[in-house]
Amino acid sequence: MKSTKFTELTQEQIDRKWWEIGDFFRRNSLWMLMYCTGCCAIELPPAMTSAYDMERLGMGPMATPRQADVLLVTGYLSLKTLRRLIYTYEQMSEPKYIVGFGSCTINGGIYHDSHVVINRLDRYVPVDVYVAGCMPNTEAVMNGFVDLMDLIKSKKADGWKRYHDNYDWYKKNQEEALGEVRIKDEFHE
Amino acid sequence: MILNILFGLGVALFGFVLQTALGGINRKVIARLQKRYGPKWYQEFLDIFKLLSKRATSHGWIFDFGVIMALGGIIATAMFMPITNELVAFDGYDNFFIFVYLIAVGMLGMAMSASGSGNPLASIGVMRALTTMLAYEVPFMVVVLTIINITGDSSISMIAEFQQLANNHWFIIALPLGGIVAILALMGMLGKKPFETYIAPAEIASGPMVEYGGKQLGMLFIMHEITVFIEVSLFVHLFLGGAENIFVFLVKYVLVYTFVNLISNVNGRFKIDQVVTFFYKWPLLLAVSQAIIAIYLGWVI
Ligand code: SF4
Numbered sequence: 270m271k272s273t274k275f276t277e278l279t280q281e282q283i284d285r286k287w288w289e290i291g292d293f294f295r296r297n298s299l300w301m302l303m304y305c306t307g308c309c310a311i312e313l314p315p316a317m318t319s320a321y322d323m324e325r326l327g328m329g330p331m332a333t334p335r336q337a338d339v340l341l342v343t344g345y346l347s348l349k350t351l352r353r354l355i356y357t358y359e360q361m362s363e364p365k366y367i368v369g370f371g372s373c374t375i376n377g378g379i380y381h382d383s384h385v386v387i388n389r390l391d392r393y394v395p396v397d398v399y400v401a402g403c404m405p406n407t408e409a410v411m412n413g414f415v416d417l418m419d420l421i422k423s424k425k426a427d428g429w430k431r432y433h434d435n436y437d438w439y440k441k442n443q444e445e446a447l448g449e450v451r452i453k454d455e456f457h458e
Numbered sequence: 459m460i461l462n463i464l465f466g467l468g469v470a471l472f473g474f475v476l477q478t479a480l481g482g483i484n485r486k487v488i489a490r491l492q493k494r495y496g497p498k499w500y501q502e503f504l505d506i507f508k509l510l511s512k513r514a515t516s517h518g519w520i521f522d523f524g525v526i527m528a529l530g531g532i533i534a535t536a537m538f539m540p541i542t543n544e545l546v547a548f549d550g551y552d553n554f555f556i557f558v559y560l561i562a563v564g565m566l567g568m569a570m571s572a573s574g575s576g577n578p579l580a581s582i583g584v585m586r587a588l589t590t591m592l593a594y595e596v597p598f599m600v601v602v603l604t605i606i607n608i609t610g611d612s613s614i615s616m617i618a619e620f621q622q623l624a625n626n627h628w629f630i631i632a633l634p635l636g637g638i639v640a641i642l643a644l645m646g647m648l649g650k651k652p653f654e655t656y657i658a659p660a661e662i663a664s665g666p667m668v669e670y671g672g673k674q675l676g677m678l679f680i681m682h683e684i685t686v687f688i689e690v691s692l693f694v695h696l697f698l699g700g701a702e703n704i705f706v707f708l709v710k711y712v713l714v715y716t717f718v719n720l721i722s723n724v725n726g727r728f729k730i731d732q733v734v735t736f737f738y739k740w741p742l743l744l745a746v747s748q749a750i751i752a753i754y755l756g757w758v759i
Pocket of ligand 1 (some may be wrong): 279307308309342343345368373374378379381402403404405
């Protein structure tokens with residue numbers, strides 16, 4: 270018979286338990302910031318309205334990066350928008366996740382040899398889930414969100430941690446592409 | 459005294475749970491209105507606990523302190539709210555003016571903290587929120603002062619009992635013009651659609667809340683739910699005859715909140731100057747004529 274005796278948990282185990290409880294809430298209430306960079310963004314209206322209704326998953330649009338949990342990167346990123354995207358990502362409160370839409374974020378898509386469009390988003394910010402297709406149909410988008418929830422459940426959606434751990438590598442790539450990246454806090458200077 | 463305080467905290471907790479659950483249910487109602495399926499009914503709880511589980515950035519101590527002041531002020535206000543005739547935490551202290559003054563502590567805490575974040579959109583939002591407050595407060599006050607003049611008492615539970623004793627003649631029917639004004643003012647207080655100028659997510663990025671995330675936003679959500687509880691219960695007690703038992707209270711509360719929400723979701727949004735001109739035009743006119751009719755002519759149905 271299995272012993273039901275209460276065993277003392279270590280601090281690490283207690284932290285893990287709390288984190289698991291937090292993960293339950295976090296995966297059932299994902300607020301997204303839609304940084305609509307490319308044409309894939311057109312898949313979001315059907316996903317939000319009565320056709321697919323993503324509010325069933327507890328997801329909803331949010332107006333500012335501070336309040337959001339998921340950053341949707343919907344398509345190609347030019348060097349100008351990449352800079353804004355990085356600023357936006359750094360403002361979000363942790364834990365935070367990124368979903369990349371379409372072949373443009375994976376390998377540059379139809380813009381892969383353009384001088385001003387980046388090819389791989391993963392080199393600049395950590396992406397948790399990619400949704401493939403050009404453009405991905407709405408089922409694929411919804412599927413991507415469910416995948417993100419599963420990843421959070423199995424603790425594999427750790428992009429924000431990778432960003433901390435490998436910050437030098439990301440920073441180097443960002444600087445190579447953009448020149449200087451300075452997170453400008455214009456309200457507290 | 460200790461018992462009273464514990465009971466008051468219980469009232470605040472009750473209001474939080476009630477309003478959060480009802481908020482979730484109402485999201486479902488709205489979803490059905492838009493031919494969607496809608497979230498789970500306990501979605502609002504998930505949202506709040508998720509926010510509390512996140513890390514947050516701080517923008518200085520005024521920012522943090524203001525949030526705590528807002529939450530504390532609102533809990534303190536909710537402690538005085540009667541639920542039914544007997545369920546009053548501080549018997550004899552449920553005066554209408556106590557609510558008017560105490561609720562300002564919460565609002566000012568929020569205004570202070572939002573301005574402390576330094577984001578210009580937050581300051582615009584705060585300015586708009588205070589302007590809206592200035593607009594709906596005047597007609598609402600005129601109507602409530604009329605009621606106080608008729609009943610001769612400014613205690614919330616006494617006004618509720620007055621309506622029950624006089625054969626359930628609810629003030630929303632006895633003072634029909636005043637009832638209309640009260641519903642409009644309630645929509646302004648709750649920040650429902652034609653008057654949600656100070657949130658305006660697509661325009662000023664949710665106004666005062668623009669710089670909040672994580673724990674602070676979670677606390678502000680709790681504060682918001684309790685504020686809604688206070689405002690809707692005030693309406694139930696002042697205009698719908700209060701409640702003899704808790705069941706009646708729940709029914710009235712749910713009906714009022716759902717009704718206001720349904721109206722809200724088929725409306726667009728006013729500009730801030732339109733909000734002010736609207737409230738100072740028709741509702742004020744209706745409220746003043748109601749006061750004259752009720753007090754000088756004595757026509758109360
Ligand atoms: S993947 Fe296709 S649809 Fe999406 S942004 Fe790129 S080109 Fe547009």
